Amino acid sequence: MICIRIAVYGKGGIGKSTISANVSAALAQDGLRVMQIGCDPKHDSTRLLIGGEVPTTVLEYIKNVLPEDRRLEEIVFKGYGAVACVEAGGPEPGVGCAGRGIITTFELLESLGIKSYSFDVSIYDVLGDVVCGGFAVPVRDEYADAVFIVTSGEYLSLYAANNILRGIQNFTGQTCKVAGIIHNARGLEEEDDRVTRFARAVRLPIVASIPRSEIFANAEKEGCTVIERYPASPEASIFRQIAGHIENIRSARSPVLYPALPLSDKKLEEIVLQREARGTVQKYDFSSFCVREAPGRHLSGSVKSKRPLIGCAFAGAVSVTAQITDVATIMHCPRSCLLMICEKLLDTEQRSATIFGQPYDPGLVNRLLSTDMTDEEFIFGGERILAETIESAIKKGFTHIFVVTACPPGIVGDNVGNVAKKVSEQYPGVQVIPVPVDGNLTGDFAQGVLDTYRMVAGLMPESKRVKECTSVNIVAEKWLALNDEESIGVVEGLLERLGVTVNCRFLRKCSFGSLLDFNNAALNLPADNDDASEGIRKTLTSVSGVPFLDRTLPVGFGETEAWLMAVAEFFGREALANEIIAEERDEYNRRIERLRPHLEGKTVLISTYPRSVDWICDLAEDLKMSIVKIGLTYSPISESFASRHAGTIPVEKNYTVDMRSEDIRTIRPDLVLYTYPVLKPHDQARGAHIPYCPGFGFHAAVERAELWSRLLKLPATEGWKKDGEGIL
């Protein structure tokens, strides 16, 4: 005889546990070795076999006992007829992920060697109206061999039964796995007919019909099964009949398993309720409402267009909150999540200090904390560990704390807002600010940046008043390039020469207080004008009256000249600006004159994802170089492309690596400037990378040209590249 594993599914409260326990008891009476596993968080499947609750559920056990100390006999209990009883258990209602709990239960039982004990029959009693993947685990091939569906004649019960068939079909396709329907009657009118019609439509047999009977309540009152308490009753014989059916399946005496053939919802209604749908459903009309406009959430390019998400909102959010130097950021996540962003943040900080001599921020490590969620928090919820971590941040002296969430807390539904509220109530003066980006559930890296800027902007006191002063805010700087901090130093230097101070860098290496003082500036200087920056601008203009300069931070002489004049005009300091420009022009011209003999007349092909390359075009013009084409490659962070030079330089969209290679072969440019990917060895061309952040100011661009000049004197392809030939 082979071992057989049976899953019993059905709507909550339909009587699965009573049926499972009675069937287990009947099988045990036949001398079979039976195990029953309750897969319902309310852990009452085996109650009637044991005569009460199991002392420990599997998930409680996992929570309380170290892995190396775990033993099978501590979670398997002896019930009536020596039935082995196991209850998965689950988290408290409203927290954690019970589905994950089922998966973990099965993994633990397996790791403790349950498979080496050959029970004749194993019965999984599973909650059926929850349809997430975890609850479907018992249906999988490695678990159940056959599935019984318990239903009454109520529509919702049959609806659940049909849904269960859908789940089974998803997992098993056309494989025959369903043993049939067990009708647990509620005593309704026409109930038998409904169940029969449904069974016929899904081509399944009704293997047993259990009438409504007081005997069940009586047995339950005494904490035992009908088989045990009323063995001679007609009801007991029905359970023996189901047990016999199982033995038939086990011995494969007849073809007793069927495929899952669920009905569409419409068909189900027609068959069960015997009525047709009520025609077309109309859309709701909102036009009669008066609408108050709420500040909108700006979506990143990838989220808007449902492109593959690059990075995650969690990392984007942390990269923003980590910039605030006196605020703790708690990452509510498994440890692997924090590495994705924190390694980069720390490395950038460290290398920026090492390479560019920037002051090192030793507080960065100290203000980043993580809850290090494990499987236990996935199952039971992570609110407790989050509260503990917030308290540890408070003990470190932080009074403002951001909590950024990764995917798992979002999926299991941790109520971060509630935790934050409770802690804030307990510690007056402490502000805990949830940033519920939920990993990549809300979007990509850029979306996390946008959402967090919005969150922080919401903390600022709203003011539409414009202050008369000579200070500015720098808005939406980038911070993942090593030279960012040095570049912004150049901007600050120019502003200083103009007699303008920086009020707040929103959000880069700033204090929490400076954010709240955001409105104490006369002008906002946007660092960039990409989609994310534009989203940030819109967010800020909804809460602040500080105007934005219509130019981004400048790269190269031409852009810097125009930018400086624009700032100067705003503050009425044009004369000062002209003096600065004149001084810098001399130096710039000297550098250009030195480079021109080497670069004049050289042809340049640009291959870039859509991003402004005007600084290159301006520089090429000054050096009398010729740009033959700008090829715009695909990028997951692609944005619209605009250029002052678009009319004079050909721009080709959807530019591929192969097209670039072909252009290199036919046009033979002297220099190829590219963002990504690198040139192929067979291109045999001289290339230079276009930096993500070329730096700001009058001389940022010309410094790149000094590198181009050197590259043009060097071999097109370095010798080491040849050694890669033959490596795929």
Added chain:
Amino acid sequence: MNLDADGFIGTLLAIEGISDARAVMNGPNGCRGNPAYFSDRYFPRDNSLNRRSFEEPFFFGQSRIPCTYLDSDDYIHGSTQKLREILPLIAEKGDAFLAVVNSPGASLIGDDLNRLLNEARLDHVCMAFEGAAYSRPLPEGFDEAITAILRWLRLNRLPRMNNRVNLLGFSMVQKYWQGNIAEIRHLCGLMGLTVVSVPGAGSSVSELRESTTASCNIVIFPEYSRQTAEFYESEFGIPAVYSHEGAPVGFDATEAWIRTVAVATGCDPTPALDEIRTRRTHAFHRIARYHHEAGYPKGATFAVRGDSSFALPLTMWLYEYLGMMPVSVDIMAGEDPNAAGCLQGYLAANALSVAFGADPAVAGPDMYFGDDLSGKDLVLSGRCRKSVDIFNRTTGDIHFTERAFLGGAGALWILDLIFDVVKDFP
């Protein structure tokens, strides 16, 4: 903040550490970038100049650990569709072994990975990890993964041959992992031992299949391999050899390790010990001719934060051989109880208990042996003179010459590092 990579990364790197295997992540792109970059950097296999671009589905411009780029829709509806698309594409790459690993979020969906593998007819070449050691120590995740893989491969019970051994506990997460393996292979060679396989650290699937011919398993880092060793012992009767003094770091521990291996295998330790003797003499001449007015390195302070089986011999060696003072000794989670106990006992016996678990930022050591981000943080904060990386990170340096921390070659390299710093001491 604990910056140690966790068991999830350990699982991925265990798979990626098999030379002809590939990990596939069922998860978001954001989860995959770091380990994919890590694997490519520290165990490069393909030609990075031939890479395509972000257009390539599932790879997104990175050659290792393709992923299903799950998004919010997939968390609700499951990742079946993307897995159905990715599996045939990955299969085309021709790897000898594949493993799909669920990201933390994907582990909550409950997709039946095995059914999909079966459906794609890849169940003979691809296994599924529906969960991993999320937030648990990296070595645990590594060890569990290697054990699961060996079990899944259904290794044959082959005739065991004298003088053939496997090396257990190596991982690409360890700095100079390939140099370390080369040094240990070299010492084994001197003793007449052939290394059959190094599971999870460069060996191919066929070498793993051959691993059951070994007469014993030499466990270098038990944190990464205790379960693996137990698996070989219980399934194939292959005994495991542990050195009481931890990994062969420094001359003394290396000599102890050679003797332990010789006793366990019955081979002659003399040639290997002779080589260590030669290296000791070489070191002696250089140290003896070095002069620092203050007598350094004796009296210089150090901190170490590493795996227990590495921290133990390093601490003992620097203290006894060079007279350096441990001011902060910390072992990483997932420690080997024997090594951890020995280390604490050793410090106590030398009245140095205060160093155990001491914060290096407070202790202010001259040298810090640990991970590079923590080390650089100490250096840049002015709390340490020199940081020595003993782990690889995505942010680590590139090296061209094969270096090692283990064996005689490793001892000399550690001396190089120390004396290079000490010469600049005031």
